[in-house]
Amino acid sequence: MEKYVNIMLDKAFKTVFGEKQVAIDFINATLEGERQVKDLTYLDKEIQPEVIEQRTVIFDLLCEDADGSKFVLEMQNCPQHYFFNRGxxxxxxLVSRQGESGADWKYSLLPVYGIYLLNFSLPEFQSWRTDVV
Known part of the structure; x- marks a missing residue:
């Protein structure tokens, strides 16, 4: 019998990071020195397509902090060669949903953070911030 929860399993990941304080602590540790989150609201994990040709997006977890910044928390256990493009x-x-109609919109966009836990490496991420554990 295993002593620890394997968060690389979908149900365990969603259960562990579905706890608000765990998610806040994890985001703060990941973004240490860049930003600190004090509170989060979990949002609907499904985004319907804007046009019929688009796909529905289903996140593992989608959160928003007090200033409206979004945080996508995703776990991918099995290798997917297209994961970079998917992420x-x-x-x-999420950025495109911030668009507002009308002449008064100043194109001020709020940050969107993608935090992806992968059980494999992707060469596309070599120039991005990555923490390999």
Missing amino acids: FYYICR
Whole structure:
């Protein structure tokens, strides 16, 4: 019998990081020196397509802090060679949803953070901030 929970399993990941204080502590540790989150609100994990040709996006966990910044927490256990593009697409969908109609919009966009726990390496991430454990 295992002594610890394997958070690389989908149910365990969502259960552990579904606890608000655990998610806050994890985000703060990951973004140490960049930003500190004091409170989070969990959002609907599903984003419907804006047009019929788009795909529905389903996040593992999607959170928002007090200033409206978004945090995507994703875990991927099995290698996916297209994960870089998938993660980038997820972030882009959240950014594009910030658009407002009308002439008064100043294109002020709030930050969107993608924190991905992968059980494999991707060469595309070599120039990005990565922490390998």
